[in-house]
Amino acid sequence: MRRTDHSRPRRRTLVLAAAAVLAVPAVAVPAAVATEPSPSSADAEAAGLPSGNTAYRTLADYEADMAALVAEHPDLVKPVTLPYPTTSGRTVRGIEISTNVQADDGKPVFVDVGMHHGNEFPSGELTMEYAIDLVESAAAGDRYVTRLLDRARVVVVPIVNVDGFVRGRRQTDTNTDMNRNYGMGWLPISTGGAAPWSEPETRNIEWLLSTRQAVVFNTQHTCIQVVLYPPLQLAAGPAQDVGRLHALASEIAAIYGPGYDALPSAEDYETTGEAIDWAYYATRGLSITTETCPDSGVARTYQTQVLDVYDEHREAMFTALETAADPGQYAVIDGKGPKGAVLRITKAFDMYTSPYLQPDGSTRPTSFTTTLESDLTIDSRNGKFEWAVNPSYRPIPAYQEDGVHGFQTGFYEEPWILTCELPDGTVLQTVPVNVNLGETATVDLKECRREFHQARP
Ligand SMILES: [Zn+2]
Known part of the structure; x- marks a missing residue:
């Protein structure tokens, strides 16, 4: 993957310069004062989070911070409300960040989430701080960040398990580990939830x-020094995109430090029903679990788990964002349609849990349907659009209708079904689109242009 570190804002250098300036008056401070036990906030200033915070946020703090970013930078940030309230009725919120964020411009997307596990507080803090960093850097005219946000969109959800966060515990309010509840390969383990996808979170x-x-x-998780990628089980064999997955994970691991490993999740320890497995095999997006932790023997404090790791974290997330913005890592559908038309791409397919003992006494997998659907409204005057999408070729997972068949190397050829629609949803034209990584598929929407203008003279 491309390294463009040299063009990144030299945040650390600036911080050190500031710290040096601040240190000057300290020379004059009487020794008795200078040797007082200094609160961690002294180090906090030296490391310097984008928010300036020196302690963990409450839920209200997260919500206030996201609302403030939206209110103060409507050109850069818009709110995202996730559709399902938590078990205890709480709303899960995030934000979307890009230059000209309100536009429907088809940019490639980086999705960054924290706190699958409600007691892993640093994972929410790091995620939120990076969001603030992106927005404040872009608002301040930072060229590196602005150029990246010109090319890509970031969706941040700092706390996905809000009930768990409020209670300070790993599980959701049904006592489910939501990172064991994703449907693909799911097993009815004690913390896996009542069924695949049983949890609103x-x-x-x-x-x-x-x-x-x-x-x-x-x-984002704590507390191991590792960046993990699919699969979750050794029996599944390597993911089809293991080269790309490992490249991203190892680049990120190296940024966090020499103690960090990059490896398939199955080689760390085997689990089932984690987010990254379903996410990769359903969408082919590069899906990673980033676990940060202080070196062994170092106390786990806000200082060591948030402040001390933030500079590395931001660098790591810039690597993820650069990867999302890299045309070699996605596919493009482009063409020319009528301004105001809605383009939609969909595909639906069955996926499977692991085999397990069913109520009827048989041992077999349960199936579920994954439906991928995205839309884009053509808003350029000339009707031209360019849409960054995941490849239409889907990696064949180990979990099949009749059990586990690992070491798959192939892909399903399932075209995106692209529809060109009136704003009211009337379909004017349907085009199947096969497109792979790094490729551009140009669709001919003449029929849609003609029908659109007849319907809306
Ligand atoms: Zn975790």
């Missing part, structure tokens, strides 16, 4: 990734 992420064409999906 899990369905929120299903919805998000089913509608966003995410090129990169990062789910």
Whole structure:
């Protein structure tokens, strides 16, 4: 993957310069004062989070921070409300960040979420701080960030398990580990939930990734030093895109530090029903679990888990965002349609859990349908559009109708079904589109242009 570190804002250098300036008056401070036990906020200033925070946020703090970004930078930020309230009725919120964020411009997408596990507070903090960093950097005219946000869109949901966060515990309010509840390969383990996708929190992420064409999906966790990618089970064998997955994960791991590994999740420890497995095999977006943790023997504090790792985290997330913006990592559908028409791409397919003992006494997988659907309204005057999408070729997963068949190397040839529609949903033209990574498929929408103008003279 391309390295463009040299063009990144030299945040650390600036911070060090500021710290040096601040340190000057300290020379004059009497020794007795200078040797007082200094609160962690002294180090906090030196490291410097984008928010300036020195302690963990409450839920109200997260919501206030997201609302403030939306209110202060409507050109850069818009709210995202996930469709399913949590078990205890709480709303799960996020924000979308890009230059000209209100436009329907088909940019590639990076989805970044925190707090699948409600007691892993640093994962929410790092995710929120990066969002603030992006917005404030772009608002301040930072060229590196602005150029990236000209080319890509970022969707951030800092707390996906809001009930767990409020209670300070790993599980949701049904005592389910939502990162064991995703349907693909699911097993009825004690924390897996009553059924695949039983949790509204899990369905929120299903919805998000089913509608966003995410090129990169990062789910942030603590506390291991590792960046994980699919699959979750050794029996599944390597993912078809193992080269790309490992390249991204290892680049990110190297940024966090020498103690960090990049490896398939199955080689860390085997699980089932995690977000990254379904996400990759359904969408082919590069899906990673990033786990940060202080070195062994270092106390786990706000200082060591948030402040001390933030500079590396931002660098890591810029790598993820650059990858999402890299045309080699997504497919493009382009063409010329009528201004005002709605383009929609869909595909629906069955996926399977692991085999397990069913109520009827048989041992077999349960099937579920994944439907991917995204839309784009043509808003350029000349009707031209360029839409970054996931490839239409879907990796064949190990989990099949009749059990686990690992070490798959192939892809399903399932075209995107593109429809060109009136704003009221009337379909004027349907075109199947096959398009692979790094390719552009140009669709001919003459029929839609003609019909659209007849319907709307
Ligand atoms: Zn976790």
